[in-house]
Amino acid sequence: MAALSIQYFGPNGEPIPDRQELVFWNDQTGERDAYGIAIATACKTPEAGDIFSARYLRAMAQTLYTQLVDLKRRRAKELSQVETIENVTLTSERLNRIQQCISTLDRLLDGLDRKIVKDTLKKLNTWKGIKSVQKLLRDYTDGTKAQLEISAFVTELVKDTDEKNLILNDGVKPTRPSVNLLAILLRA
Template sequence: MAQTVYTQLVTLKNLRAKELSQVEPNENVTVTSERLNKIQQRISTLDSLPNGLDRKTVKDTLRKLNTWKGIKSVQKLLRDYTDGTKAQLETLDFVTELVQDTDEKNLTLGDEIRPTKLSVNLLAILLRA
């Protein structure tokens, strides 16, 4: 029974470890900020937003990207939308896909405390049982 609990805890720890914050940025924050500015400038040229999107949703998306621009996956997303294949999209499709791709990252607004380390103590859990 202890082995089963241990195996489940190791599995849980591995799942949670994937969600931990990435501390070291992949590229310079200045470069990432410039990429975000390019995206904002392109969006600001629109007269109207695509169907299904409102101004608040787009602003929230840009704020999320700005808040989490130090994370490698966000930097990759910004790179793809400035220099990659997504940069070639029509502006309306560009905005729609940017919002969708950002939502897939499950980013939250604000500068909340982010976990950077996870440890599990089996003895402490067994003592509580």
């Protein structure tokens, strides 16, 4: 049984405090995050004798190390998975074309203000790596929506972005996990 601390770091090595996890892992039952079972197992485990086989301890330590490395690989792979269908630079160019189009507008329609439009563009920029946003950007640069009058273009863009339910994320995106072993209980 082990207690693990998993921390995530941003691209500049800065820690991301809201992404830290404390994981209790019970290898006997195969459960992850099983606090009650982990504590019960620890309390029921009798004290070990004074003599352990060094081969047994090395084998247990190697197994634990292999499983921890595998856990770290899976967590790092989850961070690096981005659901893209096209080149990110092409998507950025599409977004820049939309921004240039919006900047030519003198005033916004009723119900829209600069903050709403700015937040919409921030959302699109933050989530430009996912398929649905890339399709939306493609439609507004090369598709049917690109032919709209500028005021209708901006209104439709804000409405379509809101329908995607994208969250405005100004936080740091985690790029690297760190797994620390806080405590371990070996059962002989």
